[in-house]
Amino acid sequence: MRSHLTAFGVGAGFSLFVAAIVAIAAPKVSDAVSEKGGVHIVNIGRGGSGSFHLKEDGLNVSADWKGKFAFAADGRTLSSLKGEVEVVSVEKDAKRKAVFEGGGGDIQISAYAGGEKIDAEDEAAELAGDLLQLFARSSGVNADQRVSAIMAESGKAGVIAEIGDLRSAHAVGAYIEAFAQSAKLDAGEISALIDRIAMLEGDYSKRTAISAILKTQTLGEENEVRIIQAAKTIEGDHELRLMIEDLAEHGVNARSLSIASNLVEGIEGDHEIRLALSAFLENDAIDDVDAASLLDLAATSIDGDYELRLAVEAAGDRVGGETVGAAAIRAIGSIEGAHDRRIAIDDMADRLSADSSNWTALIELAAAIDGDYERRLAIEALSSKAPDRPAYRAALKQAAASISSEHERRLALESLD
Missing domain, CATH: 1.25.40 (Serine Threonine Protein Phosphatase 5, Tetratricopeptide repeat)
Structure with missing residues (x-):
């Protein structure tokens, strides 16, 4: 049985109120989602009980059930029922109700219109069928x-x-x-x-x-x-991001990456873009070429330094490779904030091997940090992590010498002695 708790077009207060009710009732499964157009709630509890309410586009229908049941194909009758199902519809103040009762065998049907029970069997079955089908077609x-x-x-x-x-x-x-x-x-x-x-x-x-x-x-x-x-x-950025995460979870291939890249274009928020791309970057099945492409996409799509830095970090140890490392360098170069660039450089330095060709570019990124304090910290980090080779030491000393603050410059140079 598919289970939902859904609220459409209602304020956060109502959603929290519903969530509180659900918590008290201890349902087996519940979800809360806000959408346009009205109120739509489905709550599945333990033991096959549940409730449903839809108020949307002129419809006002609700249902309560105790016990398991199954719809017939047309939705107008039940193929099985162990318990009770009640469906109520209110249209223009005219209330109609149908009650289905069964213990695993024959199902008893009662129908009401305007508070009065319908005695005619055919008329009762017709109204009950209409209401049951409305429930089936409205609720999911x-x-x-x-x-x-x-x-x-x-x-x-x-x-x-x-x-x-x-x-x-x-x-x-x-x-x-x-x-x-x-x-x-x-x-x-x-x-x-x-x-x-x-x-x-x-x-x-x-x-x-x-x-x-x-x-x-x-x-x-x-x-x-x-x-x-x-x-x-x-x-909503959130739902687009969840769709991309669904794709990544299902499998990483050329098709899913192409679709994800297209969908990212529709996301505006940096946070949701980063989470969407991270779902692929953190997937073990992605190859280096595709990971590099996603880092390039992150650099062009994410405006905020913090989220871009986290996107680079999502690539993990892959940045130690030549292809992904080069893309990471490009992405870090797009980080303007001194603090986030320095942290990104420090993290990447931990992942580069001694023979990586990306050390020079990483040192150049450190030298370009706009801020004496953060530039000094980056140089100090690289002084202990970069291979002890003349070309790298010279580049680091040049970067240290470029620091305008005498105090920060002295500390940076001392770290290289």
Whole structure:
């Protein structure tokens, strides 16, 4: 059973309030996500109990259940129920309710309109079916199970048609994720899902749907371009970064790196860019050429010195190699702040081998630090870490001599004696 706690378009106070309720109720699984358009909450508790509420675009529907249940393919009936499911809809102050009760065998149905029980069996079944289907199509609850049921009855075409009829962005994201994980899709089927994703407004739902397709399906060039375009409509840096992290976790290859590089262009915040690139830089599967390219991308994409320095550090011991080391030198050269440049130089010096060709460039970076104190500290660090070779000692002495402060210059030169 897919489990969510989701809040759309509500303030932080409401989200924290919901989170507090969830903590008290001790649910088995819960998530909280804020999106546009209203309020959408799904809370799955222990033992198969849960609740759902959607208030969005004129819809006001809620459900509570105790015990496990499964939807039939059409969502209008339950194929199994051990417990009780209650669905309520309020439209223009007209309240409708359906109650389903079962112990593993026959399922009893009760329906109410305006507070009055409907006695006519056919009329009650019709109203109950409408409400149950509304619950299924609005919530995303049991998306995995229902997608399997639809697949068994009407194949992939049936699932795609149902996704087109879903009533909330969250449900669309849940169903596309379940569908992509359970079936191999052709180009036309993927294209249809991208069309549906493009209609969504919520960043979270777009991200989960797109990530599921990227992780599970083989995309042709046209669909890859289209899905990247859809991803770039995500407004929040956080969700774009999570999508890139999903790609890195799934596997590092030319395709995932190309997509990630494209998506990074849509992220504005330095912090999220750095985390996104670090997901690949810290992956053991990345090769030196690709790691170097990502460091170059970091240097051109990240404005802040602190975040750029952390991006270089994310490359770890790879900077000790010639290719990645040269890229790290270029990135450190883009760090303007004396403090962060000095720390980056110090960290890289710890990772360079004695025979690395990047020592000269690293010393030149230290000499260019704009600040006597930080330049002196960098020279002192390199004096103890750089190989004891005449060319390096001469370069360090020249860097020390360039310090304008007599006190800092003297300390730097003393470290070289």
